[in-house]
Amino acid sequence: MSSAKMPQDKTINRILYRIAIATSTAFNALIGRPKIYFESEKAQFKNLPKRLIIICNHTYWLDPANLSILFRKSLVNSVAAKEVFEGGRGPLMRGLRCIPLDRSTMDLACIKECVKRLKDDQRVVIFPEGQLNLTDEILEFKAGAALIAMQAQSDVVPVYTSGVYRPFGGLKIMVGNPISYDELFPQSLGATAMVNATNLMQKRMQALSIGLMEKLTDKEKETRLKSRQKFAEKRKRIEENRNTDKGGKNDN
Amino acid sequence: MIIEKLIKITKSIMADSGNGIDYDKLNEQSRLAEDVGLTSISMLMLVIGIEEEFKIELPIKEASTAKTVGDIVKIIEDSLNA
Secondary structure, X not given: OOOOOOOOOHHHHHHHXXXXXXXXXXXXXXXXXXXXXXXXXXHOHHHOOOOEEEEEOOOOOOHHHHHHHHOOOOOEEEEEEHHXXXXXXXXXXXXXXXXXXXXXXXXXXXHHHHHHHHHOOOEEEEOOOOOOOOOOOOOOOOOHHHHHHHHHOOEEEEXXXXXXOOOOOOOXXXXXXXXXXXXXXOOOOXXXXXXXXXXXXXXXXXXXXXHHHHHOOHHHHHHHHHHHHHHHHHHHHHHHHHHHHHHHHHHO | OHXXXXXXXXXXXXXXOOOOOOHHHOOOOOEOOOOOOOOHHHHHHHHHHHHHHHOOOOOHHHHHHOOEHHXXXXXXXXXXXX
């Protein structure tokens, strides 16, 4: 069975989507309350096309929910690691039309599903670093976003988030100028073009991260650092517990 | 026939790489990484190209463990005969 297969019942899908959007909107109003900056007028939500790949740095599992709200001019789908669908967050992820990605293999089903939804003039959020990243360095982008953009003939908009989720605000988001399909693939559509498109996306994301950091006050930078450290420690504890559990099971 | 189509697809994917490989000399023993110059992303492009050309769905797990052009030809044959 395809890993990207969605539940068959469209009514249930619609209800789940509405609940997930309502939950995410409430969350955004209370906790995220993001302050949004635009690189230029071209980056403003009203000027973005319906068919669009949104690439974003990934700092927290709620990023898909947040981006689904911000970019909901047309249906937004996020690519998310298949593991996220397995726990208590599963219903929210499914409700938000997230597309499961198996990171252990070449997940062609996920790529095809993304292309299909883009061709239906929907939007797809991709985290091209391929994992949560709590550092200020942008990790090397995976080439999946470029491949999907090529297949779906889609523009790409880079988004950089400060990644501070705390009650009553603190999240800062910078939306970059969209990169058109022609700019991504100016000449050929081969493997080297794919690498060049990936490098271009990464370069634009790096510029965006510098742009956003310049907008933060010293206090905001300090809050961001503390918040990230706290989250990194929490993740480390979860990881350690997980490894301990696995060790225990192996002993048995 | 299959190998000819496969080489044609590979050439179109790798045309802009400028790696100096003569793709017309590929044969079933050619190694995908070392001799063809495929990376993970170009391998994905190849799979997509094969699926479009032959109107089949390749078993991705088998395709991702293929080492040679011959392995890919065998997977295509199996899919066509399935």
